[in-house]
Each structure stands twice: as C-alpha cells, then as structure tokens.
Amino acid sequence: MEPSMKEKIMKHSIRLFESKGFSEASIQDIVNTLGVTKGTFYYYFSSKEELLTQIQLNYIDYMLEEQQRIIEQPDRTWKDKLSEVILMTIQAIEDRGSSARIFFRELLHITGDSLDLIKKKRDQFRLNVQSIIEQGMESGEFRDDLPAEMVAFSILGACNWCYTWFKPDGSKSDTEVAAVYTEMFLNGLKL
C-alpha cells in the first residue's frame, strides 16, 4: 500500500528534523521536500508542534504494541521475555532510530497535554520492563535483593543509549549486541 500524504509528511519531517533540528526546519522546508503546498500540511497538522507530537506518539505506540505482544506470549520464562524486549528495543533502531533521537533532542518543543501523554506512554514502557523483572523475582528466576525499578532503569538505559552509537550497517548486528547485553544483565561480568 502506498503511504498516505500524512505518512509522507511525517517521514520526510523526521529526516529533516534529524539533520537540521526542529527549530531550524520550517514548514516551508517540509513542504518543499515533498513538492506540496503549505495548505496540504495544514490539512493534516495544525502546527509543527502537532506534527512532532504525532511522530513521537507513532514511535512510542509501536514500541508499546511490540512489548505487549512479547509479554503476552504463553509458555515463556521471564528471562526469555526480558531478552526479547532487549532485542526488540535494539532492533527498532534501524527503522525508528531517527524518531528516538529526535524525541530526546526536541522534547522541550512539546508541551502541555501532548507532553503529558507522551511521557505517560514512555513511563508505561519502562514500568512494563520493571514488571517483567518483578515477576521474574517472584517466580525465582531473578535474584530479589536488587530494587526492580533501578534494574529496569539500568537495562533500558543501556538499550536506549544504543541509539547514540549503533549503526545497523556496522560490524555488529542488532542480534549480536542484544545477545551480549542480555548475557551481561543476566550473568554479569565477574568471573
């Protein structure tokens, strides 16, 4: 299926926001890259801020859906689910790395209810990881002498940081990076 005009505007804006910055990229720049008029832009978005909000909601909704799919699988250990969430987070970089990088850079341009909604969804993603860890602690798969909240922050932090350096076409694949990270988090570095 052909992408809709709305999808095209979002896709081209992501590239433009990443290369030029949100403040520097004007609506005129966006419509110029697509060969359409400002009228077309305003048919879909009331402002550049609304476009940025939509880009971020698209990204976080995709991440939450994928995570939910992993969590709901029957007959999997909590260790397996944690390891799949780690892999999913790193795999998303190829398709959605730009959205993630824009998010952290341009967060201060999203305000009010939009910001609250995006923050709530991002918190939900983290709390779901925390819940995997808590349930793994209860089931006896994971040690329960560490605070699950901090463990979730450390794992998600390491994975999210991949957005700053991981190159999908580099010497390590997303699967290899995820395997090393999972092994580190589960069994540690000490001999």
Next chain:
Amino acid sequence: MEPSMKEKIMKHSIRLFESKGFSEASIQDIVNTLGVTKGTFYYYFSSKEELLTQIQLNYIDYMLEEQQRIIEQPDRTWKDKLSEVILMTIQAIEDRGSSARIFFRELLHITGDSLDLIKKKRDQFRLNVQSIIEQGMESGEFRDDLPAEMVAFSILGACNWCYTWFKPDGSKSDTEVAAVYTEMFLNGLKL
C-alpha cells in the same frame, strides 16, 4: 575565588540553553541575564557556537581528569576502578547534568574541528572504560568471553542514561544508584 566573567557567561548560558534550547536562546538573552553588554560577550567568545563548544570541552575535560585519577590509583583491583568510574559518572549529574543534556541535544550545532575534538575526547572516555574491562579480563577478574567494547557501551549507556531521569534530590542517592548498577554489571540479575 569569585567566578570570572567568562565562567559566569558559561554558567548562565548552560541554564538558558537547557530551558529554552540553544537555537532559541540569543546572545542578547545571555547578556540580559547577566546585565552586561554584547561587547562583553564577544570579548570572550567569537560566537554562540564557540560558547557551546567551550561548555562541552569543560565538561568532558573534567570527566577525563576524574577518570584518569581513578585509573592511576595504585593497589586497586579493576573491579574497584570500574565501580569508581560508575559512581563518578552518576555523581557528575548533580553538578554537570545540564552540560550533558545540552551536549546530546545540541550536538548538531557544533561542527568542524570543534566537533571532531569533542567526539575524540568522548571516545577517549569510553575507550578508557573499555581498557579497564580488558585489563580486568587479562588479570582474571572479569570473564573474557564477552567483547569488551560492547560491555563498555552497555555500562556507559546505562550510566549516561541516568542524566535523563536521575534527580539528585530524589528518593535514591547517587551512591545507592551506583551500587545497584555496579552489582548488576558484575554479578547479573539471574539467581
């Protein structure tokens, strides 16, 4: 000792860049918060970009010096040195969190030789962590079946991510967070 005018300009700009964004904060805004003229600004900095570069160099030079001090301590295990670098990175948030957040957000406003220099120094910080891990692997403190480069990325990623959520006045202290992180990285989550 009283801070110099140059230091004052840097300190106030960090706050302004963090709250308003680098593109949105003008040199006029900066000098207004200090009650000085643009002439004073240009006596110390040729442009807003040069000011941003100086802020980043100050931050990364401080981090490299602290790291070097830790690495050069005699009679410490590699495990101890790794754990001290983790603590130092999280402790730096209180004093220097704004500089770090600005760095990742405003990186695209630094170009050319300045960007190369800052990237080189940041890489050096990461390579020093990698070297601690490699030497710990050689000495038999750490397992040597994981790629040291990936291990360094995962540890630094988790620590750097703290800049996005850690509040120095929150319920967990920097020492507590660092202790949980170190324990995770060394011994893992699995029972």
